[in-house]
Amino acid sequence: MPFAFWKRWKRRRWSAKTRPPEFERWSNQHVRCWGRLAPDQQQRLQEIAWIMFHERHFETVRGFSVTDEMKWVVVSNAALMLLGVTDYYFDGVQTILIQPEPFILPQKDRWTIHHVASSGAAWQDGPIVLAWSDCQTGSQLRRHGRNVIIHEFAHHLDGLDGEMGGAIHWESSSEAERWDQLLAEELESLQRSLELGHRTLLDPYAATNSAEFFAVACEYFFEEPSAMREHHQELYEMLAKFYHFDPLTP
Ligand SMILES: [Zn+2]
Numbered sequence: 001m002p003f004a005f006w007k008r009w010k011r012r013r014w015s016a017k018t019r020p021p022e023f024e025r026w027s028n029q030h031v032r033c034w035g036r037l038a039p040d041q042q043q044r045l046q047e048i049a050w051i052m053f054h055e056r057h058f059e060t061v062r063g064f065s066v067t068d069e070m071k072w073v074v075v076s077n078a079a080l081m082l083l084g085v086t087d088y089y090f091d092g093v094q095t096i097l098i099q100p101e102p103f104i105l106p107q108k109d110r111w112t113i114h115h116v117a118s119s120g121a122a123w124q125d126g127p128i129v130l131a132w133s134d135c136q137t138g139s140q141l142r143r144h145g146r147n148v149i150i151h152e153f154a155h156h157l158d159g160l161d162g163e164m165g166g167a168i169h170w171e172s173s174s175e176a177e178r179w180d181q182l183l184a185e186e187l188e189s190l191q192r193s194l195e196l197g198h199r200t201l202l203d204p205y206a207a208t209n210s211a212e213f214f215a216v217a218c219e220y221f222f223e224e225p226s227a228m229r230e231h232h233q234e235l236y237e238m239l240a241k242f243y244h245f246d247p248l249t250p
Helices: 003-016 022-030 039-055 068-080 148-161 173-195 210-223 225-231 233-243
Strands: 057-060 095-099 103-108 113-118 120-122 128-131
Touching: 003 039, 022 039, 022 068, 039 068, 068 095, 068 148, 120 148, 128 148, 148 210, 173 210, 173 233, 210 225, 210 233, 225 233
Parallel strands: 057 095, 095 128
Antiparallel strands: 103 113, 120 128
């Protein structure tokens, strides 16, 4: 049986299986814009998350266990990013590794390597790692427009063209060109505002580089769409085009 056909067949079988009722309660509880979605979008989000729940492989560290609810928190937030997409279920994410707390990662600047506590990480063709303490609703990285799950899955989408650098895939070269310009302008403007000590909507972490800017912008796009559209209108509109989904007019 050809692979693509087998995959579709399995997905049809999972879709036909009844989801336990608590899964919808969990989406309502853990996906911030759940209440803003139209009923057919809520249904679609559940379907995408349900397929990811079966297909994506979860791992954790010794002494910690991952429950169905924890898996659902991850897949339902990631599914939000696929509402405008057909036939992609983060197939390229081989493993989702759940750590109980932030973990130490080496980070290189121009001259030295620092070891910093991280709430998430994503590698090209590799796993996505998430610190469970920051995935939970109300935790540090699930407040004020932040969402570490969306952040790491956005890095994955960014990497689909072979490089995680903020240059995402566009259907036309004119859109790709405008995106590159806009990303550079927005990043520079954020860096300047921070240097001047101004308050910014986006978290200062977005000023790290263009890859982080894109990932943080995606967090705010899904989590705080009104503020995002008000303060970064063109960026908001381009992200709505990229995701084929507008969180403000679902
Ligand atoms: Zn990042």
